[in-house]
Amino acid sequence: MIELININKRYRTSAGTKVVLNNVNATFPKGKSVGILGLNGSGKSTLIRIIGDAEPPNSGRVVSQGKISWPLGYTGGFQSNLTARENARFVARIYGANTQYIEEFTREFAELGEYFDVPLRAYSAGMRSRFAFSVSLACNFDYYLVDEALETGDARYREKFRLAFQERSASASVILVSHNEQTIRRNCDMAAILHDGNLDVYDDLKEALKFYSYLQTRKAA
Amino acid sequence: MANIDVSSSRKIHASDVLEALSTQVRVIHALILRETKTRYGQHKLGFLWAILEPIIMVALFVAIFAGMRNDSPGGMPLVPFMLIGIVPFAFFRDVMNQLQGAIVSNKTLFAFPQVTTFDVILARGLLEILITFGVFGFLLSMIHLAGYSINVQRPLEVLAGCGLLAMLGLGAGFTFASISPILPSLRQITSAFLGRPLFLASGLFFTADSIPSEIRQYLLYNPIMHILELIRGAFFFEFETSHGSWHYAIAWSVGALATGLITHQALRKKAIVGL
Known part of the structure; x- marks a missing residue:
């Protein structure tokens, strides 16, 4: 499981200090897909970056057992003037994995064809996320942090990923961040809602979505 | 969670240090390979330019100075004299220049928790030092083939001098790399006030003895002048x-x-957030 203990995060902006996470405590059990819902600008990406240790919190800590992926998004981590093959090799090297295996797995799973040896800058958003997901699947993480990117790409390919994650759900979990409740409904077993610096975890997905639609109407009002 | 004991989790074990060290070596190795690809991968001329640039510079300044006077500076033959000024200077200038943008241009990499700002800066520095050594060795063998006798009097001291220049370059580079995410115009400032003046005032084209003593006393505040003299x-x-x-x-x-x-230690967290 992943446990967030007393996490605080603030940013200093020209308009003053903004509190993004206010003493957040939460537990994400293993083997469950957790959706984190939040309105735009509520700090979802910051939260997922803190869970993935890509950014330090001002105080508090993240305790986890198992390997956590980097935050998977549209571009995160990849250099656009290198090819998919070169980027995959880089990921394999920094994780100390077998370069050849990662390269082969990614090439087959991403279905990029000859684009596999073309620099990423020529890719569409859908191709990029296909690549990002394939590399991370090759790395066999225990937790996959996903930042919005599931919605890109064609439906057939989305289904392929969903199945791949499902197949691993005994050993791996997904933590998915989105502002879109459809995405969460389709992919998650439980949800947490980030609002006003607080993170509320709901075991019941329906209840979470109900509260989220309340938040949305409150904002619209 | 019952099994997390704060006191034991804060204690540092030898195995943790080894693990962290091996991760860092792996990451720096991966970064160096990646930098090499991004710098030289697309353009086949990249490596050639690394060698051509100093050749053109040496040729240019040899032509200028051969026209101005006939004697050789300090008794040294003119072509090796220029070479043993321009190339060692690159250990400072090129390392400094390459390092400056290290954090900014690698910002997407910090999504990977094991890649740190220190790693990306050091990887660029090591690559630049390796390249400069390669170029130095290649050009020395070239002028040897061209008929100059290359007899190095104290090779270890030459290496030590190059090492000191690289340290100056790394020091300046780490400083500027850490500041530039906060101050993006830094590159223009360092190039105008550091790179170019030092190119002219570090004794690449003259010996300290050949300068009038009133000017020399000021030039000798410049550590690069000292190092080139020593080399x-x-x-x-x-x-x-x-x-x-x-x-x-x-x-x-x-x-x-x-x-x-x-400077890097003080600014590294700010540098990432500022990106």
Whole structure:
């Protein structure tokens, strides 16, 4: 499981200090897909970056057992003037994995064809996320942090990923961040809602979505 | 969670240190390969340019100075003299320049928790030092083939001098790399006030002895001037420096490197957030 203990995060902006996470405590059990819902600008990406240790919190800590992926998004981590093959090799090297295996797995799973040896800058958003997901699947993480990117790409390919994650759900979990409740409904077993610096975890997905639609109407009002 | 004991989780074990060290070595290795690809991968001319640039510079300045006077500076033959100024200077200037943008241009990499700002800066520095050594060796063998006798008087001191220049470059580079995410216009400032003036005032084209003493006393505040004097004194049998001081050069190099590492340590969190 992943446990967030007393996490605080603030940013200093020209308009003053903004509190993004206010003493957040939460537990994400293993083997469950957790959706984190939040309105735009509520700090979802910051939260997922803190869970993935890509950014330090001002105080508090993240305790986890198992390997956590980097935050998977549209571009995160990849250099656009290198090819998919070169980027995959880089990921394999920094994780100390077998370069050849990662390269082969990614090439087959991403279905990029000859684009596999073309620099990423020529890719569409859908191709990029296909690549990002394939590399991370090759790395066999225990937790996959996903930042919005599931919605890109064609439906057939989305289904392929969903199945791949499902197949691993005994050993791996997904933590998915989105502002879109459809995405969460389709992919998650439980949800947490980030609002006003607080993170509320709901075991019941329906209840979470109900509260989220309340938040949305409150904002619209 | 019952099994998390704060006191034991804060204790540092030897195995953790080894693990962290091996991760860092792996990451720096991966970064160096990646930098090499991004710098030279697309353009086949990249490596060629690394060698051509100093050749053109040496040729240009040899032509200028051969037209101006007939004697060789400090008794040294003109072509090797220029070479043993322009190429060692690159250990400072190119390392400094390459490092400056290290954090900014690698920002997407910090999504990977094991990649740190320190790693990306150091990887660029190591690659630049390796390239400069390669270029140095290649050009020395070239002028040897061209008929100049390359007889290095004290090779270890030449290496030590190059090492000090690289330390100065790393120190300046770590400092500027850490500041530039916060101050994006820094590159123009360092190039106008550091790169170009030092190129002219570090003795690439003259020896300290050939300068009037009123000017020399000021030029000798520049540690690079000292190091180039020392390198030439160690390289050529014909020349011994009466001005270069190892103590002065080492004090500057160590000081610069310490300043760079301290600045980086102080600013690294801010640098990532600012991106």
